[in-house]
Amino acid sequence: MHVVEGINRTLELKGVLYNCMEAAKVVMNAEASSLMLLDEMTGDLNVSIPTGPVKDKIMGMAIPKSKGIGGWVISYNQPFISNDVTESDIFWKDLTDDFTTKNIICVPLRNEHGEAFGVLQAINRKDGKPFVNEDVAMFESLALHASSAIERSREYESMKGRLHDREVQIAEIHHRLKNNLSTICALLEFDLNELSDSKSRRAISAANSRLRAVAIAHSLLYDQDEIDQIVLSKYLGSVIQNIEKVFKDPEKEIYIQSSIEETDLDANRAMLCGMIVNELLTNAYKHAFEGKRGGEIVVTLKEAPNNEIVLIVADNGIGFQDQGDNSSTKPTGHFILKALARKLKAEISFKENPEIGAACLLKFPV
Known part of the structure; x- marks a missing residue:
């Protein structure tokens, strides 16, 4: 026995x-x-x-x-x-x-x-x-x-063999998605050269940054052993670098400071988190420093003791210029952010002070 x-x-x-x-x-x-x-x-x-x-x-x-x-x-x-x-x-x-x-x-x-x-x-x-x-x-x-x-x-x-084959296939899918999205982004950048209208250029740049945020996630998933987890510090750091590149304005000095803890998150929620950061930074670049020569944006992410992740994106600009309205037929900055937050099952709040700037606070469970 x-x-x-x-x-x-x-x-x-x-x-x-x-x-x-x-x-x-x-x-x-x-x-x-x-x-x-x-x-x-x-x-x-x-x-x-x-x-x-x-x-x-x-x-x-x-x-x-x-x-x-x-x-x-x-x-x-x-x-x-x-x-x-x-x-x-x-x-x-x-x-x-x-x-x-x-x-x-x-x-x-x-x-x-x-x-x-x-x-x-x-x-x-x-x-x-x-x-x-x-x-x-x-x-x-x-x-x-x-x-x-x-x-x-x-x-x-x-x-085990079938699981390994599946992981290889998933990795290949991530690779193809990343390549396809990168190709679309390159085409959008090419189209930017044909546009002279600043409003149209900003719209194309915003769409480009969103696609890049998704492409970055698929690139990370392809390059690592874990096919369903993303290190937020690495992912959000890449999203921030992309925003700085896409919206760089030689006439303004805008700096982004970041303090992001090395927290792992499942791929779906990490991607939503990245898209929210992308939207907040895009809005800040487009609106927060109008009439100013520049400013600073601070991105902070940490894991709170109550098993929550806290994300704060703040700037020292002129405050929110686009509060949005859920009843509006036109998608606005806050409307998009609230929709993404609902998918993430996160609490989102906005604070502003014309003398200090604006901040967005996001909380969601680990």
């Missing part, structure tokens, strides 16, 4: 096979044991993690399915006992000259459909006694647990 418990605790296939071999030797009080698995490609039986004095020599050897006791057991899906293999027509040969098989008990390993996919065998009973029919029931019980564990481990390995 201790051996069976150990087998059932293991998921990794190599560990399962090793535990099965040790269990077979201990339970049957045998000098050696081996487990052979059927190779579906070649039809041979492969010796997997044997135990005993010659285990290193026979490891990985292949036995034709039509040969030997193991071949007979898997072909007929029946157990086999022999206490003198020299008298058995089924016995093929010893796999090495350094070991002599005297007696053997061999049972099939079956899948959930009852089909044999391998054999479990114990060789040369230590106490000099013969293997008897009563031993078959015990050995088959052990083989049942071993079979179940091997099938479970194979499914686990298969799931």
